[in-house]
Amino acid sequence: AQQSNDNIMKITVTGTKSESTVKDYAGSVNVIDKEDFDKSPSVDIRNLLKDIPGVTTRKTTRSGVRGTPGISDVNIRGLDGDRILFLEDGVRLPDRYELSVYYNLGQSDYVDFSFLKSTEIIKGSISSLYGSDALGGLIYYRTLKPYDILKPGSDFSVEIPINYFSENDGRTFSNKIAVKLSDKLSALFIYTNEISYATRVAAPSKYIDKTNNYGDNLFFNLQYDINDESSLNFIVNDVNRSSRVKASEANLANMTGLHNKLVSNTITERTKVSAQYTYEAQDDTALINKAQSIIYWQEGVVNDNFSRTIGITDEDKIYSLTNELIGVNAEFNTDVMLFNDVHKLTYGFELSENDGSRTRRTENLTTGITRTEKDTPDTKTLRGGLFLQDRFSSGDFDFTAGLRYDYFSIDSKMDDEYNFAESDTIEAADDSYQVVIPKFTASYRASDDLTLYARYSQGFRPPVWYQLNASFENPIVGYISQSNPDLKPEKSNDFEIGYKLNGDHYETTFATYYNRYSDFLDTFSDAGTTIIDGREYSVFQTQNVSDAEIYGVEFAGIYFFSPKKEGFFAKNVFAWSEGNDLTENTPLETIIPVTNNFSLGYAGQDDQWQASVSMLYSGRPRLKSDYEYYIPSTYLVFDFNAYWRVSDSITLNAAVNNFTNQAYFNFQDVRGKDNDNGDIYRFSLPERNFQVGIKFHF
Numbered sequence: 001a002q003q004s005n006d007n008i009m010k011i012t013v014t015g016t017k018s019e020s021t022v023k024d025y026a027g028s029v030n031v032i033d034k035e036d037f038d039k040s041p042s043v044d045i046r047n048l049l050k051d052i053p054g055v056t057t058r059k060t061t062r063s064g065v066r067g068t069p070g071i072s073d074v075n076i077r078g079l080d081g082d083r084i085l086f087l088e089d090g091v092r093l094p095d096r097y098e099l100s101v102y103y104n105l106g107q108s109d110y111v112d113f114s115f116l117k118s119t120e121i122i123k124g125s126i127s128s129l130y131g132s133d134a135l136g137g138l139i140y141y142r143t144l145k146p147y148d149i150l151k152p153g154s155d156f157s158v159e160i161p162i163n164y165f166s167e168n169d170g171r172t173f174s175n176k177i178a179v180k181l182s183d184k185l186s187a188l189f190i191y192t193n194e195i196s197y198a199t200r201v202a203a204p205s206k207y208i209d210k211t212n213n214y215g216d217n218l219f220f221n222l223q224y225d226i227n228d229e230s231s232l233n234f235i236v237n238d239v240n241r242s243s244r245v246k247a248s249e250a251n252l253a254n255m256t257g258l259h260n261k262l263v264s265n266t267i268t269e270r271t272k273v274s275a276q277y278t279y280e281a282q283d284d285t286a287l288i289n290k291a292q293s294i295i296y297w298q299e300g301v302v303n304d305n306f307s308r309t310i311g312i313t314d315e316d317k318i319y320s321l322t323n324e325l326i327g328v329n330a331e332f333n334t335d336v337m338l339f340n341d342v343h344k345l346t347y348g349f350e351l352s353e354n355d356g357s358r359t360r361r362t363e364n365l366t367t368g369i370t371r372t373e374k375d376t377p378d379t380k381t382l383r384g385g386l387f388l389q390d391r392f393s394s395g396d397f398d399f400t401a402g403l404r405y406d407y408f409s410i411d412s413k414m415d416d417e418y419n420f421a422e423s424d425t426i427e428a429a430d431d432s433y434q435v436v437i438p439k440f441t442a443s444y445r446a447s448d449d450l451t452l453y454a455r456y457s458q459g460f461r462p463p464v465w466y467q468l469n470a471s472f473e474n475p476i477v478g479y480i481s482q483s484n485p486d487l488k489p490e491k492s493n494d495f496e497i498g499y500k501l502n503g504d505h506y507e508t509t510f511a512t513y514y515n516r517y518s519d520f521l522d523t524f525s526d527a528g529t530t531i532i533d534g535r536e537y538s539v540f541q542t543q544n545v546s547d548a549e550i551y552g553v554e555f556a557g558i559y560f561f562s563p564k565k566e567g568f569f570a571k572n573v574f575a576w577s578e579g580n581d582l583t584e585n586t587p588l589e590t591i592i593p594v595t596n597n598f599s600l601g602y603a604g605q606d607d608q609w610q611a612s613v614s615m616l617y618s619g620r621p622r623l624k625s626d627y628e629y630y631i632p633s634t635y636l637v638f639d640f641n642a643y644w645r646v647s648d649s650i651t652l653n654a655a656v657n658n659f660t661n662q663a664y665f666n667f668q669d670v671r672g673k674d675n676d677n678g679d680i681y682r683f684s685l686p687e688r689n690f691q692v693g694i695k696f697h698f
Contacts, residue, residue, distance in 0.1 A: 007022065007030070007031070007507065008021070008022050008023045008500055008502045008507040008509065009021050009022065009023060009502065010022050010031040010033065011031070012025050012029050012031050012120055013120070013142075014029070014120040014122060014138065014140040015027060015029045015120070015122055015126070016129075016346065016389065016391060016400060017129055017331055017333075017346045017348075017389065018290070018333055018344060018346050018391070022500070023451055023500045023502055024398070024443070024451060026398070026400060026441035026442065026443040026453035026454070026455050027122070027123070027124060027441065027453070027455045027496060028054075028122070028123040028124060028496065028498070028509075028511050028513075028554065029120060029121065029122050029123070030052050030120070030121045031118060031119075031120050032048060032118060032119045032120075032121075033117065033118040034116070034117050034118065034144070034148065037113065037116065038161070038643075038651055038653075038695055039610070039643040039651075039653055040641070040643075040653060040655070040693075041163045041164070041165070041653045041654060041655060041691040041692055041693030042163065042165055042655065042691045042693075043113040043114070044071070044108075044113065045057060045071050045074065045108050045111070045113075046059070046071055048113070048119060049074065049121070050597075051573055051597060052121060052573075053554040053555065053556055053573050053574060053575035053595075054076065054077045054123060054552065054554045054575040054577065054592065055074070055075065055076050055077075055121060055123070055592075056074075056075045056592050056666060056668055057071050057073065057074050057075065057108075057666070057668070058071065058072055058073040058074075058075060058080060058666075058668040058669060058671075059071050059072070059666070059669050059683075060072040060104060060106070061669075061682060061683050062209065062245050062247075062264060068103075068104075068105055068243070068264075068266045068302070068304050069211070069213075069243045069245060069266060070106070070108060070109050070243065070268075071106060071108035071109075072096075072104045072105070072106035072108070073104070073106055073668070074086075074108070074139060075590060075592060075668055076121070076123050076136050076137035077123055077124065077136060077137065077513070077515070077550060077552060077577060077592075078136075078550045078552075078577055078579045078588060078590050078591040078592060079135065079136025079137070079550070079590065080136070080590055080668075081096065081098070082096060082133055082461065082464055083133065083135040083136040083461055083490070084133070084134075084135075084136050084137050084138070084139065085126075085130055085133040085134040085137075085138045085139070086107050086111075086138075086139050086141070087130070087138065087139070087140045087141065088111065088140075088141040088142075088143065088237075088272070089141070089142060089143055089235070089274065089276065089294065090292075090294050090329050091272065091274065091294070091296050091298060091325070091327070091329075092133075092325065092352065092354075093107040093110050093111070093270075093300070094107065094110060094270060094298065094299075094300025094323035094325065095300075095323045095354060095356055095381075095464065095465075097302075097321050097356075097358060097466055098466060098467075098523050099375055099376075099466065099470070099472060099481075103304070103319075105302050105304070105321055109239070109241050109268040110239055110268065110270040110300060111141055111239070112192055112215070112217040112219070112239050114161065114172070114174040114176070114190060114192045114217075114219075115143050115144060115190055115192075115217070115219045115237065116141050116142065116143060116144065117142045117143060117144045117145070117148050118141075118142045119139065119140065119141055119142070120138075120139075120140045120142070121137065121138070121139055121140075122134075122137050122138040122139075122140070123137045123511075123554075124136075124137060124455070124457065124494045124496055124513060124515070125137075125457045125458065125459030125492050125494045125515075126138045126457070127404065127406070127437045127457070127458065127459045127460045127461075128387070128389075128402040128403065128404045128437045128438060128439035128457055128458065129387055129389065129402060129404060129439075131350065131383065131385045131404060131406045131437075131460075132383065132406060132408055132460055132461050132462055132489075133461055134459065135459035135460065135461040135490060135492055135517075136459070143219070143221065143235065143237070144176075144188060144190070144219075144221065145188065145221055145223055145233065146178045146179070146180070146186035146187055146188040146221060146223050147178075147186065147223075148178075148188075149176050149177075149178035149188055150178045150179075150180060150186070151697070154180075155179065155180040156177075156178070156179050156180070157177075157178045157179075157697070157698065158175070158176065158177050158178075158696070158697070158698050159174075159176040159178075159695065159696070159697045159698075160173075160174065160175055160176070160695070160696045160697075161173075161174050161693060161694070161695040161696075162174075162693065162694050162695075163691065163692070163693035164691065164692050164693070165196070165689065165691045166200075166689045166690050166691070167199055167200055167657070167686035167687075167689035167691075168196040168197050168198060168199045168200065168211075168213075168686075169196065169197045170194070170195065170196030170197070170213075171194070171195050171196070172192065172193070172194045172195075173192070173193045174190060174191065174192040174193075175190070175191050175192075176188065176189075176190045177189045177190075183225075184224055184225045184226070185222070185223070185224055185225075186222075186223045186225075187220070187221065187222050187223070188219070188220070188221040188223075189218075189219070189220050190217075190218070190219040190220075191216075191217070191218055192215065192216075192217040192218075192219075193215065193216055193217075194213070194214065194215030194216075194217075194241070195213070195214055195215075196213045197211055197212060197213070198210065198211035199211075199686055200686055200687050200689065201681060201682065201683075201684045201685065201686055201687060202663035202681045202684040202687055203679065203681035203682045203684065204250075204681070206248060206249070206250040207248060207250050207251060207679045207681070207682045208248060208682070209245050209246060209247050209248050209251060210245070210246040210248070211243065211244070211245050211246075212243070212244045213241070213242070213243045213244075214241065214242050214243075215239075215240065215241040215242075216240050217238065217239045217240060217241075218236070218237075218238045219235075219236070219237050219238070220235065220236045220237075221233055221234070221235045222234045222235075228282060229279055229280055229281055229282055230277065230278065230279040230280075231277075231278050232275065232276070232277050232278075233275070233276045233278070234274075234275050235272070235273070235274045235275075235276065236271075236272070236273050237270070237271070237272040237273075237274075238269075238270070238271045238272075239268070239269065239270045239271075240267075240268075240269050241267070241268045241269075242265065242266065242267045242268070243264075243265070243266045244263070244264070244265045244266075245263070245264045245266075246262075246263045247259070247261075247262040247263070247264075250679070251679070251682075254677040254679060256476070256477075257310050257311075257476070258310055258311045259308060259309070259310055260309040260310070260311075261307070261308055261309040262306060262307075262308045262309075263306060263307050263308075264304070264305065264306035265303075265305045265306065266302070266303070266304050266305070267301070267302070267303040267305075268301070268302050269299075269300070269301045269302075270298065270299070270300045270301075271298065271299050272296060272297070272298040272299075273296065273297050273298075274294055274295065274296035274297075274298075275294070275295050275296075276292070276293070276294040277291075277292065277293045277294075278291075278292050279291040279292070287334060288332050288333070288334055289333045289334060289335055290332070290333040291330070291331070291332045291333070292330070292331055293328070293329065293330035293331075294328070294329050294330075295327075295328045296325075296326070296327055296328075297324075297325070297326050298323075298324070298325040298326075299322070299323070299324045299325075300321075300322070300323045300325075301320065301321065301322050301323075302320070302321040303318070303319070303320050303321075304319040304320075304321070305317060305318050305319060312366065313364065313366045313367075314364075314365040314366050315362060315363065315364055315365065316362075316363040316365060317360070317361070317362055317363075318360075318361040318362075318363070319358070319359070319360050319361075320357075320358065320359050320361075321356075321357075321358045322355075322356070322357045322358070323354055323355070323356050324354070324355045325352060325353070325354045325355075326352065326353055327350070327351055327352025327353065327383075328350075328351055328352075329348070329349070329350045329351075330348050330349055331346065331347070331348030332346070332347055332348055333345065333346050334347075338392075341392050341393065341394060342392065342393075343390050343391070343392045344390070344391040344392065345388070345389070345390055345391075346387075346388070346389040346391070347387065347388045347389070348386075348387060349384070349385065349386050349387075350383070350384065350385045350387075351383070351384045351385075352382075352383050352384075353380060353381065353382050353383075354380070354381045354383075355378070355379075355380050356378070356379050356380075356381065356465050356466075357374070357378040357379075358374060358375065358376055358466075359372060359373075359374055359417065360372070360373055360374070360375065372417050373417055373418075374415075374417045374418045375470060375471060375472040375481070376418075376465060376466045376469055376470055376471075377412040377413055377414060377415070377418045377428040377469050378412070378413040378415065378418075379410055379411065379412045379413070379465035379469070380410075380411040380413075381408070381409070381410055381411075381464070381465055382407070382408070382409045382411070383406075383407070383408055384406070384407040384408075385404055385405065385406045385407070386404065386405045387402065387403070387404040387405075388402065388403055388404075389401070389402035389403075389439075390402070396444055396445045396446070397442060397443070397444055397445075398442070398443045398444075398445070399440075399441070399442050399443075400439070400440070400441040400442075401438075401439070401440050402438065402439040402440075403436065403437070403438050403439075404436070404437045405434070405435075405436050405437075406433075406434070406435050406436075406437060406460060407432070407433075407434050408432065408433045408434075408462045409430070409431070409432035409433075410429075410430055410431050410432070410463075410465055410468055411430050412428040412429060412430055412465070412468075412469050413428075414427070414428050418471065427483075428469045428483060429468055429469060429483060429485030431462075431463075431468060431485065431487075433462045433489050435460045435489065437457075437458050437459070437460050438457070438458055439455075439456070439457040439458070440455075440456050440457075441453060441454065441455040441456070441457075442454050449501055449502050449503050450499060450500075450501050451499065451500045451501075452497075452498075452499045453497065453498055453499070453500070454495075454496070454497045455494070455495070455496040455497075456493075456494065456495055457494045458491065458492060458493055458494070459490075459491065459492035459493075459494060460489055460490070460491055460492075461489060461490040461521075462489040462490075463487040463488075463489070463521055463542065466523075467484075467487065467521060467523055467542040468483065468484065468485065468487055468542070469483040470482065470483055470541075470542065471483060473532075473537075478535070478536070478537055478538060479537055479538040479539070479540060480530070480532070480537050480538070480539055480540070481524075481539075481540045481541060482527065482539055482540075482541045483541075484541050484542050484543060487521065487542060487543070487544060488519045488544050489519065490517060490518070490519050490520055490521055490544075491517070491518050491519060492515055492516065492517045492518075493515070493516045494513065494514075494515045495513060495514045495515070496511055496512070496513040496514075497511070497512060497513075498510050498511035498512065504563040504565075505559055505560050505561070505562070505563055505565070506557065506558060506559045506560065507557065507558055508555070508556065508557035508558075509554075509555070509556050509557070510553075510554070510555050511553070511554045511555075512551075512552070512553045512554075513550075513551060513552060513554075514549070514550075514551040515549065515550045515551070516547070516548075516549050517547060517548040517549070517550075518547050519544040519547075520544065520545055520546045520547065520548050520581075521542055521543070521544060521545075522542065522543055522545040522546075523542045524540050524542075525540060525541055525542065525543040525545055526538070526539075526540060527539040527540060527541040527543065545583065546581045546582065546583035546584060547581075547582040547583055548579060548580060548581050548582055548583075548588060549579065549580050549582060550577060550578070550579035550580075550588065550591065551577065551578060551579075552575065552576055552577025552578065553574075553575070553576050553577075554574065554575045554576075555572070555573070555574045555575075556572070556573045556574075557571070557572055558570070558571040558572075559571075560603070564605075565603070566603045566604065566605055566606075566607070567602060567603065568600075568601070568602050569600075569601055569602070569603060569612075570598075570599070570600055571598070571599040571600075571601070571612075571614075572596065572597070572598050572599070573595075573596070573597040574595070574596045574597075575592065575594070575595050575596075576594040577591055577592060577594075578591060578622060579591040586624040587622045587623055587624055589621075589623060589627075589671055589672075590668075590671075591621065591622060592667070592668070593618050593619045593620060593621045593622075593667055594618070594619040595616065595617065595618045595619070596616075596617045597614055597615070597616045597617075598614065598615045599612045599613065599614040599615070600612065600613055601613065607645075608644070608645050609642070609643060609644040609645065610641075610642065610643055611640075611641070611642040612640070612641050612642070613638065613639070613640050614638065614639045614640075614641070615636065615637075615638055616635075616636070616637045616638075616639070617634070617635070617636050618634060618635055618664075618667075619634050620632070620633065620634055621667045628674070629670075629671070629672055629673055629674050630670050630673055630674055630675045630680050632664070632665035632667055632670060633664075635662055635664035635665075636662070637657075637658050637659075637660070637662050637664060638658075638659040638660055639655065639656065639657045639658070639659065640655060640656040640659060641653075641654075641655045642654050642655075648697070649696060649697050649698055650694065650695070650696060650697075651694070651695040651697075652692075652693070652694055653692070653693045653694075653695075654690070654691065654692045654693070655690065655691040655692075656688070656689075656690045657686065657688070657689050657690070657691070658685070658686060658687060658688045658689065659688065660688075661687055661688040663681060663684055663687070664684060664685055665683065665684050665685060666685060669683050669685075670683045
């Protein structure tokens, strides 16, 4: 996504739960706001994050019965999965789910980006403010309010963005209607429709499955302004997406077993209802300067269903993942005078309970037999946290000290559908964890333009419900998975130093970091063998397997040849990192290869229009010497982006991606995949494609 010319002066709230500029935040944060969204025809999470150093995504392409289509993971500085926390307006997205190498149900499809005002990306542990799962970083989505769409002085405004993407013949249409109902009451309604088909990649056409993707998403925000200091928002958010994939003849031939037909239908739904209270004092002497609280209910459902024919047997598989979440959060800001210095205190609490369940039902249409089972027991996960943070200054130095107490418990329920009797010898376990997590940062304002900073923080991630308890048997291949009630939480110690520089012609950020991790969790670790009914089975189990380290360097900079930050400019984004499993003394496979993205462009007066050409280089991944899967080559890809604000009511944008039509890969997309069947290019990135968009705002 194209970003504005003053990124370093944007306001971030997420990093400290209080307002500061990106320049003044002692750590690595990126803010992508609605203005940035409007400049790009494609606002999905892969496009959103592609210009941020040290961040990438992992896309899952259905391979037989394995995996659901779409972006399954975000990788920040070599960590992904449950080590990255996703929040929308302070509410966790529904839990992801993994089962062995077969299923990786991510969280990206739960979010419609047309509903968003901004997205903030925090790199490095932020557990001291947000608790468990923020071990590697945080992605915070902030939704729109009525006055984000209402034009100044208007009681009624409409915004209609329409976009087309040639890579999958995709179209998106949104209708955003904002109305001022009275002096105190306003409302925002958004409807988004999405349609797309199979992505055009470098693979031969015989390996391209027939794909149909649809989305119908609704958003409603009713705002009541109680007085000049406080407001109440009632928000309903409903995302409904589906993806139907019919496997091609060539892909059927490459599957295990005699597959004659495989048609999958993945339905992703999320409904969230919340009430949010916001207060900001007009009087500087008030005891509480700002306050915010939210109470919410949320349900996330992924139905990963498929029909198949194996030999002469017809089957319908109905796999359903459900997460129901209720909770309440509150945070407060108070300024106090201590030792002649103003201390800006941020404090609050979070409490939530998630009820998770995943059921597999198999209907044998040939025999008429139906079987229902669960590989993980139904589980209630209780999370609670208390946090306190102090921000203060002394001369040209700014300091932040934070502390959080976190409580996490898992309550599992045994029932007839849990697969206990079939393969597990360990009863489903309950567990609880408590931890205190500190953070300290210091920054030095060397001049009006330059800020130097250092950051230390700890991270914490307990095992989630599908890691603690699992019972799955595959008699065809000959393996089982088992529960492990003795798991310990993952922990981290993060160190980072860097600078942020902002001048008339330029802005740059630099960071170097070293992160040390202990008790890393491996969700499919080899646990030996066992004998079942006289047959030997391999046993796999989630285990604390290793200590690890990840270190790296990141740089982002832009230089304008005019002091007004317009006209010709050059931009560069660079990221390099290495990671090691210190127990096995091998490289970590989740590390992002070295990347450098160099751009040349021209920005019109008053940001009226912009055009740029970018050149993205990616190196080879660093892997262990006996790595047995496909290793993609380095690549160099050229893209073109442009936008034009025709008037206050019309904005045009366009992009041409992969201009030279390279066949190339994101390593995370093919990690752990081989090319034994010659179909690896199914997982390549799109061939040359274009995107166009228009936005009307009246």
